[in-house]
Amino acid sequence: MGLVSGSLTFFRLYFKENINFSAGEVAEILKEYSFERLYDDEKLVNYGFVPFNFPAVSSFDVAEVNFEGMDIFAVRMDEKKINKKYFDIEFENMKRKFQEENNKNFLTKMDKEFIKNALNTKLLKGTLPSTSLIEVILDQKQKCIYSSILSAKVMDILENLFRIAFDIAIYRENIVENVRKKTMDAKLVDSLMTLSPYNF
Amino acid sequence: MKLYTDKKDISFIESEFLTYLLGKYYLGENIVDTENFSFYFEASKHIVLFDAGSEEKISVESENFNNCKEIYASLKDGKKVYELTLKVKKDNISYEITFRTDPLRIVRVTAPKSIGEEIYDKVVERSLYLKEIYEIYDELIANFVKSRTTDDWYIFIRKFREFISNI
Numbered sequence: 001m002g003l004v005s006g007s008l009t010f011f012r013l014y015f016k017e018n019i020n021f022s023a024g025e026v027a028e029i030l031k032e033y034s035f036e037r038l039y040d041d042e043k044l045v046n047y048g049f050v051p052f053n054f055p056a057v058s059s060f061d062v063a064e065v066n067f068e069g070m071d072i073f074a075v076r077m078d079e080k081k082i083n084k085k086y087f088d089i090e091f092e093n094m095k096r097k098f099q100e101e102n103n104k105n106f107l108t109k110m111d112k113e114f115i116k117n118a119l120n121t122k123l124l125k126g127t128l129p130s131t132s133l134i135e136v137i138l139d140q141k142q143k144c145i146y147s148s149i150l151s152a153k154v155m156d157i158l159e160n161l162f163r164i165a166f167d168i169a170i171y172r173e174n175i176v177e178n179v180r181k182k183t184m185d186a187k188l189v190d191s192l193m194t195l196s197p198y199n200f
Numbered sequence: 201m202k203l204y205t206d207k208k209d210i211s212f213i214e215s216e217f218l219t220y221l222l223g224k225y226y227l228g229e230n231i232v233d234t235e236n237f238s239f240y241f242e243a244s245k246h247i248v249l250f251d252a253g254s255e256e257k258i259s260v261e262s263e264n265f266n267n268c269k270e271i272y273a274s275l276k277d278g279k280k281v282y283e284l285t286l287k288v289k290k291d292n293i294s295y296e297i298t299f300r301t302d303p304l305r306i307v308r309v310t311a312p313k314s315i316g317e318e319i320y321d322k323v324v325e326r327s328l329y330l331k332e333i334y335e336i337y338d339e340l341i342a343n344f345v346k347s348r349t350t351d352d353w354y355i356f357i358r359k360f361r362e363f364i365s366n367i
Contacts, residue, residue, distance in 0.1 A: 003326045004319060008311040010330055053319060068324050137327055146330060175213060175304050179345050182338040191349035197212040198353075199278060200219055200360060 002135045002148050003052065003072065010137070011150035013158070014177060015168040019140050023066035026138070031060040033165040035076040042121055047077040047157050049165070052135055071138040077157055078129035087123065094119055134158075138166075145170055214301035215250070217344050218281035221299075222247070223360040225265075225286075234339045237332075239290040241340075246298060248283035249274040257282075272367045283307075288336055295333055309333055 002008075021029065031037075035048030051063030052074045065071055094115050095107060104111070135148040136158075147158060155172070162170050180189050224230050225243040232239055243265050250257045258279070262268050285298040285308070298308035311329040314322035347353050 003323045003330075005313060005322070008309040008326060008330055008333070009307065010309070011305060012334060052323070064320060067320065067327060070327055072323060072327065137330070139331075146334075172303065173305070175217070175341060175345075176210070178338055178341050182342045183346075188345060188349060192213070192345050193208055193210060195210060195213060195348065198216060198357070200216075200223070200275065200280065200357065 003137075010135075010146040010148055012173045013145045013147060013150075013170045014173055014181075015143050015145070015162070015170045017143075017168045019143075019166060019168060021071075021140065021166070023071070026071045027060050027063070027065045029165050030065065030073055033161060034060060035078075042124055044081075044124065045077065045079045045157075046129070047075060047161065049161070050074050050076045050133070054133065069141070071140070073136055073138075075134040075136055075154075075157065075161060077132045077134065077154070079132075080124055080127045080129045082120075082123050082127060087119065090119055090123070091116065144173075211302065213348070214304040215280040215282050216348070217304065217341065218284045218299055218301065219275075220344050220347070220356070221284060221286065221340065222265075222271075222275075222281050223356065223363075226363055227356075227359055232336075232339055232343065234335055236335070237290055239288050239336060241286045241288045243284060244287050245296070246283065246285040247271060247281060249279040250282045251277065251279045253278075259283075272364065275364050288333075290332070290336075293329075293332075295329070295336075297333060297336070299337075306333070306337060 030049040033049055035046065035050050038048035039046050049060075050073070051057045051060060051065070052072045053063070054074055054076065057063045063073075065073055095112070098104070098111065098115055099107060107115075132149065132154075134154060137146040139145070145158070145162070147154065150172075159170055162168050176189060176192060179192060180186075183189075221241070222243050225241065230241050232241070244263055246259075246261055247265065248257065248259045249271065256279070258270060258274055260268060260270055265271055282302070283298065283300045285296060288295045288297060293312055296308075296310035297306055299305070300307045309330075311326065311333065314325045316322045316325050347356060
């Protein structure tokens with residue numbers, strides 16, 4: 001699925017800022033905010049840029065990014081999920097053990113936080129993530145981004161990544177914005193905003 | 201004292217747009233010129249009609265919407281289109297584009313396979329298809345809004361109502 005073959009379903013997002021990064025600059029930015037560099041083993045969700053044909057090509061040092069004026073790459077998102085019931089059971093076990101080892105009759109709020117963090121770290125290290133690869137096209141001239149997946153979670157991730165990496169605020173397209181961009185006709189947009197529902 | 205102005209909700213326009221596209225198809229007014237190319241579209245395969253009042257919804261899968269009594273009956277009942285697949289033909293290229301409302305967006309696209317052999321060529325070719333698909337989308341929306349905000353709308357509505365009542 002995606003740009004190479006299969007369904008060509010991509011969602012469009014806009015941004016208002018003027019950007020004009022060269023191919024080399026884009027590659028450097030993608031490298032700086034790559035999945036590999038942003039990865040933190042103790043996070044539930046990890047994300048960052050990878051080359052569009054990842055994992056066949058894994059580094060931006062060798063990846064092709066500029067395709068006839070369009071910047072094409074991918075965002076990798078790894079999400080670890082810990083079963084809540086299992087966590088609760090292990091939490092109780094650890095609390096009991098902690099009390100025994102430290103000869104404590106009760107646990108303070110700080111003790112519980114410490115145990116919770118230790119358990120989180122232990123469980124996250126042993127949990128395999130669920131991975132998604134989101135293909136992305138950045139069209140600097142048209143001030144838009146095309147994304148192959150667009151759930152609420154993916155939108156949050158793209159918003160954050162593009163803000164920190166390219167200093168742009170992306171948002172979902174809507175009919176008013178589409179008409180404004182396409183026609184550059186403010187009067188038409190004003191007329192659109194005054195309409196009321198019509199029965200066919 | 202009101203400290204902000206509420207943005208007007210015009211989300212109703214989304215289902216009007218898709219109903220307009222279906223109407224244009226039925227009326228044979230389905231050839232469109234963009235700045236760069238011409239295309240024509242057919243409504244086919246998949247449609248969802250909905251009546252916000254009764255909350256009645258019907259979903260139809262068919263290769264040919266011309267003989268589909270269920271769609272005609274729904275339109276007569278005042279239902280509007282909430283999801284629609286268009287087959288778009290441009291020169292010798294065909295796309296299948298599914299639009300969905302709430303919010304209005306493209307949710308499914310079928311485009312030709314790339315004839316390129318190298319990955320670079322495939323990506324360039326398919327990304328150009330994608331740009332073309334969004335150009336088609338923008339053109340259809342702009343045409344609809346231009347019609348909806350002028351007297352053209354009443355001409356379209358009259359013809360569409362005549363078409364529906366004559367079935």
